[in-house]
Amino acid sequence: MQRYFVAEEQLQDEVITIEGDDAHHIVRVMRMKQGDGLYACVNGRTALCSIAEITNTTVKAAVVQWIEEQNELPVSVTIASGLPKGDKLELIIQKGTELGAAAFLPFQASRSIVKWDDKKGSKKTERLIKIAKEAAEQSHRSRVPAVETPVSFKQLLSISKDFDACIVAYEEEAKQGEKKSFAGTLEGLQPGSRLLVVFGPEGGLTEEEVRQLREQGAVPCSLGPRILRTETAPLYALSAVSYYFELMG
Structure with missing residues (x-):
């Protein structure tokens, strides 16, 4: 129906x-x-x-x-994506909505090739909101996730303080064999907790960006032993959160 x-x-x-x-x-x-x-x-x-x-x-x-429906993730997950090229952000929002994301927060990362045009930005944001709404309808969500206007990296740092936990997908952690930080963060969350997950654009986050996020309490982690594309990593993370809280729980 x-x-x-x-x-x-x-x-x-x-x-x-x-x-x-x-x-x-x-x-x-x-x-x-x-x-x-x-x-x-x-x-x-x-x-x-x-x-x-x-x-x-x-x-x-x-x-x-x-x-009475139980079709929202028990924890509120906000996906913060460094602005990617092309229509990758649309894909992240569409599939991320289907997987249960509560909000999407694009940001201007050092390695973002795309520069957000404020004059054309409102129409782009409207399109992204429409994509989220249609995906929420298709996947029988109870809520449409919020799609925020892109922010600067400095603003992202400030916003990250408002969450119960923040993890940063960082490929250098994967190369070093790190395996436990993501799971350990999920273990510390309770139903209703707010989780921010930060992903870089093509080329990833810089060491300086990761350092600044770490200073704000973020936990750099790997998402398995393989290096994922910027549009794949958020979907991996949301799937892992769903498995942990909805299937294992």
């Missing part, structure tokens, strides 16, 4: 008003009619709804019942 994310103010007296692209998708793409069912997610809650009314611009859906 199709799933849509709606804002709190769209819910009034157990009736949800759906507008814009979602209403168009319901009527023109899915060709739903009065009485058809859909899921609506409101601020982390999921409702089974029945379409009550369709107009030229809106769809009104009556809440039939609220559904």
Whole structure:
């Protein structure tokens, strides 16, 4: 059954008003009619709804019942990616959403070839947010992960203090045979904890960037013995978090 994310103010007296692209998708793409069912997610809650009314611009859906779901990671994981080339960030956000990331925080790393254009940035961010929303619908998430506007490395350092733990994927640790830091960090987390995972762009993070992150309490670690691409490493990390907390737990 199709799933849509709606804002709190769209819910009034157990009736949800759906507008814009979602209403168009319901009527023109899915060709739903009065009485058809859909899921609506409101601020982390999921409702089974029945379409009550369709107009030229809106769809009104009556809440039939609220559904109890456990489809979010027990820990909140923010993926901080050094700006990569091409459409790699779109891939990270799409697949990272499917794997349960709570937020995405791109940043300008020393080795980032791409330079964020503030004038064009708003449209790019809108596209990334749309990708996250569609991926959340497809994967039956209860929440759409946040997609932040890219920040500087200095801002990233400051933001990292707000998390319960921060790990840095660093290939030099893999080369030196480090195996336990990632698992050890996960062992120290509890349900509801906030984890920041930092990844470099193509070419990785510099030694100086890793040093500064370490000074803020971040833990450099390897993600296995192989060197992963910038778009692969976040997916590996999210899969490992899911396995640890959802399958082993």
